[in-house]
Amino acid sequence: MEGAIVSLTEGAVRGLLRKLGGILAQESWPVQRVHGEVQYIKDELESMNAFLRNLSTSSEGAAAGHDDQVRVWMKQVREIAYDAEDCIDVFVRRSRLGVAGAGVLSTGNEGLIMASLRRLVRLLAGTLGDRSVAVQLQELKARSRDAGERRTRYGVSLATAALRAGGSDPQRRESGRLDPRLHALFTEEAQLVAIDGPRDELVGWLMEEEPRLRVLAVVGFGGLGKTTLARMVCGSPRVKGADFQCSPLVIVSQTFSIRALFQHMLRELIQGPRKAMAAVAGGGDRVADNALQGMERWETAVLASKLREYLQDKRYIVILDDIWSSSAWESIKCAFPDNTKGSRIIVTTRNEDVANTCCCRPQDRIYKIQRLSDAASRELFFKRIFGMEDDGAPEDDELKRVSDSILKKCGGLPLAIVSIGSLLASKPNRSKEEWQKVCDNLGSELETNPTLEGTKQVLTLSYNELPYHLKACFLYLSIFPENHVIKRGPLVRMWIAEGFVTQRHGLSMEQVGERYFDEFVSRSMVHPVRIDWNGKVRSCRVHDIMLEVIVSKSLEENFASFFCDNGSELVSHDKIRRLSIHGSSYSAQRTSNSVAHVRTFRMSPSIDKIPFFFAQLRLLRVLDMQGSRCMSNKSLDCICRFFQLKYLSLRNTSVSILPRLIGNLNHLETLDIRETLIKMLPSSAANLNCLKHLLAGHKVQLTRTASVKFSRPSSGLEMSHGVVRNMANLQSLVHIEIKKYPSVFQEIGLLQNVRKLSVLFYGIEVNWRPFLELLNKLSGSVRSLSIDIFEAQGNSSSSSLEMLSSLVSPPIFITGFSLTGKLDSLPPWIASLRNVSKLTLRNSQLHADAIQVFGGLQNLLCLKLYHKSYADDRLVFPQGKFARVKLLIVDNLINLEKLHFEEGSVPNLERLTLSFLREPKDGISGLNNLLKLKEIEFFGNIISSVVSKVVSCVKGHPNYPRVVGDKWNIVTVYN
The missing domain is CATH 1.20.120 (Four Helix Bundle (Hemerythrin (Met), subunit A))
Known part of the structure; x- marks a missing residue:
């Protein structure tokens, strides 16, 4: 590291x-x-x-x-x-x-x-x-x-x-250190669990009749057993019985030399067998040595040529273990000829991008190795502790509870389970106290205990391989506690505020930061929690064992410090640079360390008291108080003196009023006041010239996947005249209400950097005309647009969106479009939204002709039809339409009597999410035409008769989609 x-x-x-x-x-x-x-x-x-x-x-x-x-x-x-x-x-x-x-x-x-x-x-x-x-x-x-x-x-x-x-001195370097991955090469099969299924699946791929060279990539987090699985595949009877003529295993290190690698492969492939033959013939080693005499002086091209020459007429199988980069693969693959003899290469890697590069041809395959199930984890754990003859759990209930806590930290990672199991097996007293001590002090055990050294080294290999500009970003994840769900957007904005994101030509800082996040996902360094309809990972977790490693590194380098739930301080320097308070027992923590230099401060939502030193955090860049119920209006006053503050999140707190002098925060870039009681900004907010993201409102999620959500009434931020006029850098203006001051539309129209805009207003003419002028001015910049029209009392037609048809410059570049309000017919420019990937409608009362238009949107991936969005009694998805849609939501359409999918419609649909106020008279039909369907999800007040009919209908579906019910986030699987 x-x-x-x-x-x-x-x-x-x-x-x-x-x-x-x-x-x-x-x-x-x-x-x-x-x-x-x-x-x-x-x-x-x-x-x-x-x-x-x-x-x-x-x-x-x-x-x-x-x-x-x-x-x-x-x-x-x-x-x-x-x-x-x-x-x-x-x-x-x-x-x-x-x-x-x-x-x-x-x-x-x-x-x-x-x-x-x-x-x-x-x-x-x-x-x-x-x-x-x-x-x-x-x-x-x-x-x-x-x-x-x-x-x-x-x-x-x-x-x-x-x-x-x-x-x-490479020889000296290697002689002084054992490769932590070597244990996987010599693990006895009897010591393994849950290996049979993955091994047999890969063996089946290997042995398929395919004369062309095939690459099989095994990809996953470090310590999941990729090397062990590859070895078990090559050692299976079917593969051993095949006519593969050579089967070396090659370990590719992070800093591999292509010349040294090719030399090693030549020794394994050519010199090794010849030495064995010479020994049998009694000729000693001299004959074998002559075959590659002078190899140390050969150029890389000569070495590659020798390898190709040797393999050209052979059916070979090679394991390339731990490929770290696409460039490494491009350098290596030239040595392996595609001689149409059914040769195979097995690649193991932690990086999905590398796996995709290795397996770029139709005959190649990628296998994503999974973490062990709870049952398999428990079996492996107790096997390691109690031996092969006794793989059962201990009878002591307290010991069982501690072991569950340890296994939770291991998170299905075989290497961690085996290492910690070995450590506990070495303890003379197998007591609850001894095991609890290991569980509570796992971070220090990783640092000091030789039994866990290999685990730490394997995990840190992923970290070491990161480019230098990503390492600080990854260490920053240490400020979040165990099991914390880390959201993409807030994390990227924190990185930017800390100065970790480097500007790149042609990209915004947010786009660069999102690429950093995707790198961690691709490298399997974080575990995705919520994956959006477009495949984008919206949130993630850090594996508990990896978190222990990066917390340890953060302390060592004085990157971050921690006040823990047991009341202890983890501080490595007299000056604290980043501070995170974890747990629920923190009460007026007294610290002798200086907090005047803290750059990031976050606090667990369970803390019941603002720390005494809060007002001293004058040099803060990032203040994350999300969920902190102890945060009040009064405790917030001092932040106006945090003159370097760039990121402020008060999300999900009880704050109702921002400090009067909030405008003193001249560097503030993100103000997140979602799920708060704040209804207006102080007049001084007009001085926030650097503000990029103003996020307000309160959205309620109705399903576990967060695909179904609605905005709480009156949760928007009411905008006054003059507040946003000078916010020239504003990119996100989310969930604002305009009630009294139509001139605010003119002010927003001057903000040419706005990419995401969510506006709520009354559908009366005094607002409509300024709003249309706003859309005309921002048509070239806005990428996500949400329009929500209030119903005026006593005027049912006042919320009509018909005036959208009169737009001179419609926002044709938007990728996300949401409309809430009456819309009897679609504006003609809707059909030209070639970039839109998500379309959300509510209360629009559209008809069948609108479905035809939506079906022709070539890049549409997600369609959400909420309450009263569709007025007819039959909703038919026609043949040849909705070519790329993956997620479809049909929510409580009050007139609906039939939902039908014609053959060839919505061919790529993977998730269908449904809710009904009553059972449709003519039912749901055509589900078997949705060949890629993976899940049908019911939510809200689930009607059991509808669910039963759908379950019966999909029993013969070729893709075996599962049917689930999500009633207020309590999930039931029906088949």
Whole structure:
């Protein structure tokens, strides 16, 4: 994990260098007073950063890692960078306040002038004269100088670091370290559980009649048993009995050399068998050695050519274990000819993108290895503890309960189960207390216990292989507690606020951050929890054992600190940089550590009291109080002094009023007030010029998959005149209500960066015309649009959306479109929405002709027909329509008597979600025409007679879809 140290330090320095460059570019006289100190610090850190990048390039991933001296030096550099950034932020803040104070002098009011003058003097004295800035900069200058000298004084040099990392001596490096994956090559089959099914499935794939070269990729999280499964496949009687002429196993390390790999394969394929033959013939090793004499001097192309030549006339089977990247596969595959003899390559990898690259042809296959079930986990666990003769659970109920807690942490990971089982088996006393101690202190056990060393190494391999820009993002997941569901959107916005996301040409910061998230999913480093209708992972969890590893690493590098549910503090440095409070027993935690430098603070929802030091968190970038019931209006007042705050989440709290001076948060980019009681923003919010995401409203989820949800009435944020006018960076404006001020539409129309817009208003002419002008102005920028029209009392037609037909520039680039309100006929431009992938309708009262139009939308993946969205009594999905739709929701259509799917309609439908107020007279038909259907889901008030008929209908379905009922998130499976 030493690459993480380089990554974290280099990232901290890089962020500071950008800030220092901006400071030095200013010509104001306060800046000139500290120009020399700032320039010196910048020059020193630039040199250190260059060293760090060279160190990362030369030795990242080296087996032995950096020695303690290098690690300590890098930690010192990182702390200097953090402290310097904090100091500069305070300096800039005070300088701006000083300039603002000076500007008041021209008001002409003598009393105000004198008061402002006194304030300005105090500010300038604080900016330039006191210890907090001027002296601190001098101290930082001295620390920078000392760090540079210390690197030379103690021999921390690039050459030395690389040498100590083992980079110049591969043989020595490998001899001093055991590969943690080797245990999988020699595990006895009798010790395994739940291996038969996956093994037989893969053997079946291998032995299919297919003369072309076939690649089988086994993909999954580290420690799931990919190597063991591949070995069991090749060792099965069917494969052994086939006429494969060579079966080597090759381990591909993270830092593999293609030349060394090819040399190793030639030895295994050619030299090994010839040595065996020579030994039988009594010729010794000399004949075998002559075959590859001088191989160490051969070029890579020659080695590849020799391999191809040897394999060309043979039916071979090869295992390539732990392929880490697509480029590694592209380099290796050239050595394997497709000789149409039925040869096979088995690849194991943790990365789905790599698996897809390896298996890009029709004959190739991908197998996603799964975690062990609870029953299989328990069997393996007790086998390991009590031996092969006694694989039953202990009779002691308390021991059973502790073992359940341990297995929950293992999360179906065979490697973790075996390692922890071996540790418990080595304990002389198999008592509840002994087992509970291991369970409670698993993080420290992973650090110090040799029995668990292999588990930690396997898990950290995934981490080590990450590019340097992703390592800080992954360590950031340590701030969330066990079993916490981490949502994609908020996480990406936190990363951006912390400065972990690097700008890329042509992409927004949010798009880059989402790619980071997808990388972790692709590499199997997080477990997807909710997968959207378009295949996008919306939320995830970190495996408990992996979480223990990254928490340990966070503490080691002072990346994050924790106050735990047992009242203990996990703090590794006198200055806390990121702080997370877990558990329910925290009460006025007293800490002697400095919290003045905390950049991220989050708190468990179960905490019943705001910590005493909350007001001291002046340098916060991220404040995540989601779900914190102890958060009140009064406790929120101090946040207006958190001048660096970029991310503020008060979601699902009891806060009803934002602080009057919320506009002082000049850097705020995300304001998440969903599921709160906040109805309006203070007038000072007009100063939030950097705001990108304003998220309000309250959506209720009606199913476990969150595919069915509705907005609570009157939960929107009422907008006043002048509040959003200056928010030029706004990208998301979600669930706002416009009741009194139609001029707000004109203000929103000026925000050309808006991508997501959700608006609620009354359907009266005074609002309609400004709204249409708004849509015309934003037609080229908005990508997600939600229009919700209130019903005016006594006027049933006032909510009509007919005026949408008069749009001059319709939003034809939108990908998500939601309409709530009466719409007797569709606007003609709906048919031209070529990019729309999700369409949601409610109360629109449409007819069969609208279904024809929707069916022609070529990129539509999700169609949601909610209450009163369809007025006819027959809903027929016609042949040849809805070609790409995967999710269809039909919800309580009050007139519906028949739901029918014609042959060839909705050919890619995977999930059908239904709810009925009463049983349709003519029923549901044509389900057998939905050949890719995987699940039929009923929700709400489930009508048992409808469910029974559907279950009976799909019994002969070729895809065996399951039928489930979700009644207020209590799920029942009916078949």
